[in-house]
Structure formats: C-alpha cells, structure tokens
Amino acid sequence: MHYTARVKARREAAEGIAVLELVTPSGFTFRPGQWCFLKLPDRGFSDDRGLRRHLSFASAPGDDELVFATKLSGSAFKQTLARLAPGDEIELEEPKGAFGLPDDTGTPLIFLAGGIGITPFRSLLRHAVQQGTGHRIALLYSNRTPEEAVFLDDLTELCAGRPNLRFAATMTRMGDSSRPWNGPTGRIGPDLIRAECPEWERALYLLSGPPPMVDAMAASLMELGISVERVRAEKFAGY
Numbered sequence: 001m002h003y004t005a006r007v008k009a010r011r012e013a014a015e016g017i018a019v020l021e022l023v024t025p026s027g028f029t030f031r032p033g034q035w036c037f038l039k040l041p042d043r044g045f046s047d048d049r050g051l052r053r054h055l056s057f058a059s060a061p062g063d064d065e066l067v068f069a070t071k072l073s074g075s076a077f078k079q080t081l082a083r084l085a086p087g088d089e090i091e092l093e094e095p096k097g098a099f100g101l102p103d104d105t106g107t108p109l110i111f112l113a114g115g116i117g118i119t120p121f122r123s124l125l126r127h128a129v130q131q132g133t134g135h136r137i138a139l140l141y142s143n144r145t146p147e148e149a150v151f152l153d154d155l156t157e158l159c160a161g162r163p164n165l166r167f168a169a170t171m172t173r174m175g176d177s178s179r180p181w182n183g184p185t186g187r188i189g190p191d192l193i194r195a196e197c198p199e200w201e202r203a204l205y206l207l208s209g210p211p212p213m214v215d216a217m218a219a220s221l222m223e224l225g226i227s228v229e230r231v232r233a234e235k236f237a238g239y
Helices: 076-081 115-131 152-159 190-196 211-223
Strands: 002-014 017-023 035-039 052-056 065-071 089-093 109-114 137-143 165-171 204-209 231-235
Touching (some): 002 065, 017 076, 052 065, 052 115, 065 076, 065 115, 109 115, 109 211, 115 137, 115 152, 115 204, 137 190, 152 165, 165 190, 204 211, 211 231
Parallel strands (some): 109 137, 109 204, 137 165
Antiparallel strands (some): 002 017, 002 089, 035 052
16 A cells, blocks of 8 residues: 655755655554655656665654655665655555564663664654653664764653663764764774673664674674574665
C-alpha cells in the first residue's frame, strides 16, 4: 500500500545533512526503528538509481510528524530532496524492518551510532521516553565534527535528567572543526564503551551507521568478548 505525504518542512540541520518533516498521512503507522521507501516528485534530476530510496524514521510513532534525515550527495534523489518545499507531495510505502526495542526491559541496551546512523536510535529513544518503557539505554554517537552531528543538541536534552538513559558523543576530527568540544574524541572502541557504558558486559548491542563504521564497531565488540548473538546491526550506504 502507498501513501501520499505532504512536506511540512525541509532544512539543513547539520553540515551536509538534510532533515525532512512530513505531515503524517491518514492511516499511516509504523514502529520505532523502522524504515520505509520514499519516492520524490520529479524536479529535473535523474540518474540510474531514480527518485526512490529507503530512509529510517527519526521520529517516534507518537510524534506529530514524520521525520527523516539523510546525508546529501550529488545523486538525483538527494538533489531533489534538497529542493523540496512545504506542500510538495511524496509517496511513502509500507514501513519495514525489525530494528526495535526488545520486549524484555531487564537486559540493558547499548546503541552504537555512526553519522547518519543516528536516525533509528532517535526514533527508539523518543518512543522509550514517550511511552515510559523502562528500558535502560546507553547511546554512543560518533561523528567527525560537532558541525556534522545531526540531532546532537536534541539527544542531549532528551537524555538529560533521565537515569535510565545515558548519552555520549565522540568526535574523530576535531582539527577540522571551528566549534569547541569538551566531550570524548576518537572512534568508538573498547575503551570508550567500557568508560561510558557501565553495563557493557551484559548488554544487547544495536549498531547503525556507514558500513565501514559498523564493521569497525562490531570488531570492537568482538575484542570485548561480546558474542554475535548479542549484536544487531543496520548499515547506511549513504547514496
């Protein structure tokens, strides 16, 4: 089944990152952490991949609008998305994916996010807060610079004052940044996981980000002795 959604807003919320807000179509439902295919209207850009892509929801089902975020590029899809205006219509397909919160709230969760891979985790965290699920969640979020870290302030505010949520962001190329940064630096690895996630030894891990980053984070978990049965991953190609 397909749905038609109107653009509510489109903005560049971080360096090279576009955030798209849509009016939720009547009857459209999804679960936190899912994704769906979007087909954009023709704005004169074309390539072999066309104007249809899948994006993860960055919003929770309880939010007033659907939110997506994606890294911009020279593809026809991304160039078209960068020129969308309020009132434009987008075609949505049925949501898919099972990258969600487990029913068991007794096992701690650790989310490891790289770059634009933060989107499903924002959806999951907002849902956990809105519904009071009781999950214990630690989120580690890696970017090159603060300028590129979409939703950084939003996630800091969301987790502040909530003892069951922990949030730490790390930057890997602060030499390229003009903003001050007092948080961790360097890639997500065993030392950072041990330092920021007290329950790391018994947690379930969810990984999301560009393929090389996800592979590196998975290797760090192997180094820590985390079994593959406790790791789930989604990779964002970024095209």
